[in-house]
Amino acid sequence: MSQSPAPDTLTSSLAEPLIAAEDGAGMGQLSQFLPYQLSVASNAVSALIAERYRKRFALKIPEWRVMAVLGDLDAAAPEDGPRPGMTQRALTDATLMDKVAVNRACKVLEERGLIARAPNAADGRSHIMVLSEEGRAIHREVLPLALATEREMFAGFSPSEEQRLRAMLERLRSRVDELAQGGS
Amino acid sequence: MSQSPAPDTLTSSLAEPLIAAEDGAGMGQLSQFLPYQLSVASNAVSALIAERYRKRFALKIPEWRVMAVLGDLDAAAPEDGPRPGMTQRALTDATLMDKVAVNRACKVLEERGLIARAPNAADGRSHIMVLSEEGRAIHREVLPLALATEREMFAGFSPSEEQRLRAMLERLRSRVDELAQGGS
DNA sequence: GCCGTGTGGTTTCATTAGTAACCACTTTGC
DNA sequence: GCAAAGTGGTTACTAATGAAACCACACGGC
Numbered sequence: 001m002s003q004s005p006a007p008d009t010l011t012s013s014l015a016e017p018l019i020a021a022e023d024g025a026g027m028g029q030l031s032q033f034l035p036y037q038l039s040v041a042s043n044a045v046s047a048l049i050a051e052r053y054r055k056r057f058a059l060k061i062p063e064w065r066v067m068a069v070l071g072d073l074d075a076a077a078p079e080d081g082p083r084p085g086m087t088q089r090a091l092t093d094a095t096l097m098d099k100v101a102v103n104r105a106c107k108v109l110e111e112r113g114l115i116a117r118a119p120n121a122a123d124g125r126s127h128i129m130v131l132s133e134e135g136r137a138i139h140r141e142v143l144p145l146a147l148a149t150e151r152e153m154f155a156g157f158s159p160s161e162e163q164r165l166r167a168m169l170e171r172l173r174s175r176v177d178e179l180a181q182g183g184s
Numbered sequence: 185m186s187q188s189p190a191p192d193t194l195t196s197s198l199a200e201p202l203i204a205a206e207d208g209a210g211m212g213q214l215s216q217f218l219p220y221q222l223s224v225a226s227n228a229v230s231a232l233i234a235e236r237y238r239k240r241f242a243l244k245i246p247e248w249r250v251m252a253v254l255g256d257l258d259a260a261a262p263e264d265g266p267r268p269g270m271t272q273r274a275l276t277d278a279t280l281m282d283k284v285a286v287n288r289a290c291k292v293l294e295e296r297g298l299i300a301r302a303p304n305a306a307d308g309r310s311h312i313m314v315l316s317e318e319g320r321a322i323h324r325e326v327l328p329l330a331l332a333t334e335r336e337m338f339a340g341f342s343p344s345e346e347q348r349l350r351a352m353l354e355r356l357r358s359r360v361d362e363l364a365q366g367g368s
Numbered sequence: 369g370c371c372g373t374g375t376g377g378t379t380t381c382a383t384t385a386g387t388a389a390c391c392a393c394t395t396t397g398c
Numbered sequence: 399g400c401a402a403a404g405t406g407g408t409t410a411c412t413a414a415t416g417a418a419a420c421c422a423c424a425c426g427g428c
Contacts, residue, residue: 029327030252030279034334034350035229040280041353044360045219051364060414068214089376094215096224117207125376125423143213147380150218153360157352165352166218168345169225176228176337180235182403244384273406282386287407309393309406 049149057142062105065095070115070131071139085118086129110127114138233333241326246289248326249279254299254315255323268300269314298322 025051030036046061055089059067069091088106092099106129109115114135117127131139152160190249214220230245237243243251253275261268272290290313293299298319301311315323338346 028247029256032350033252033330034346036249037234037350037353038222038226038229041360042222044357044364045222048360048364049219060371065214065220068217072213096325099377099416100379100416103379107378119354123376123424125217126367127377146217153356153361154218156355156359160220161352164348166216166221168341168349169221172337172342173221173225173228175340176232177224179336180228246385271406283387283407284409287409288385291408307394307406311407 007152029084048153049146052145052149053142054144057138057144058103059138059158062095062101063109064146065097066091066105066109066129067114067131067135067139067142068146069094070129071136071143074131074136074139078139085128087120087123087128089126091129109135158168209320229337232337233330236329236333237326240329241322243326244289246279246281246285248276248292248330249281250286250293250313251298251315251319251323251326252330254313255280255320255327258315258323260289267314269312271304271307272308275313277357300351333357 011177016155053061053064056066070085073084086094088099090101091097091106092102095102097105104116106117110117113132115129116132118130120126120128157165234245237245237248241248254269257268258269270278271284272286275281275290276286279286281289290299290301293313294301297316299313300316302314304310304312341349
């Protein structure tokens, strides 16, 4: 469990309080605390993904999430019809992100020309965000990267394990949401 | 609500580019993207825990992690001997946090009198962080809260499920670490 | 119509987290 | 012993996140 890390020369009768605690592996309770494990795993995953998006497309995660939702919507629409889009409000719902985060993401995406804002005839307060042609192109490129990364990460998981993991995360999330508002 | 998203030269009679995308539930690919699910679940869990620690003890998560490690160490030591402790360096290893984060956490903990810094005879650059009596008392209170919260969150999970989840998270993390440095 | 209230969006501000520079001390090679 | 290089810790700076204030328009009642 622990060894004395000090190649110390001191060996007085009285105790020196020092301890090893080598990393991650076998120590203490913290590493067995599930919220901790979850956080560590999630951070690692996010960091890797962020890295890749950034290197290839200069996209941050919030930006990519917006692209993902819009691109998904776009792909679902008939190729010859008008391009579909959605308001920032709808995007916040779809991504579970803060409305400020969505706004910022849209802003930079617009500046980069990946999305355009069309006026919303139905509500003058909002606009409709639509992927530009370039945005669609990037989405077509970035989506496979995302999926490939996902596959890489879960290379060691059987499909059923992966499915179980998804289900557990979903259950966990809804349970925690419950607790967060006072439910037991 | 009818409006073409296309830039200026739109017009005509066209379908409306609108949008449903109600929240979380059934939409698109994003919600099936595992890194996303992981991030959402982890954020929810962390938020709930942070809430509770903050309300009860005015501790933030990094601070609590330090307390947890030190407290764990302390509890493992014989009750009558000298109190054990560890350097900030060891704490960064044990918590997987940044050394700056550890330093900040230690600083506020010291200011609050929950830990003390003892000189390190073996290395003049560092000190040894040890829980104060009050720190030990808080740890004795906060640890049960942490464990209770964990149990609440996983109320719907069978022990074997919980175990499987832990194992998967651990596997995932090490796999991602691998990928992060270039391994395939 | 004209108000009061509500909501989408934006800006501003305070917190937080992470990076890079820095100092003090230690360790290693000569 | 002394210079060079490395490491623990700290500080300063910069980017990211979230909350609150705010504006413009929408909707309901009158």
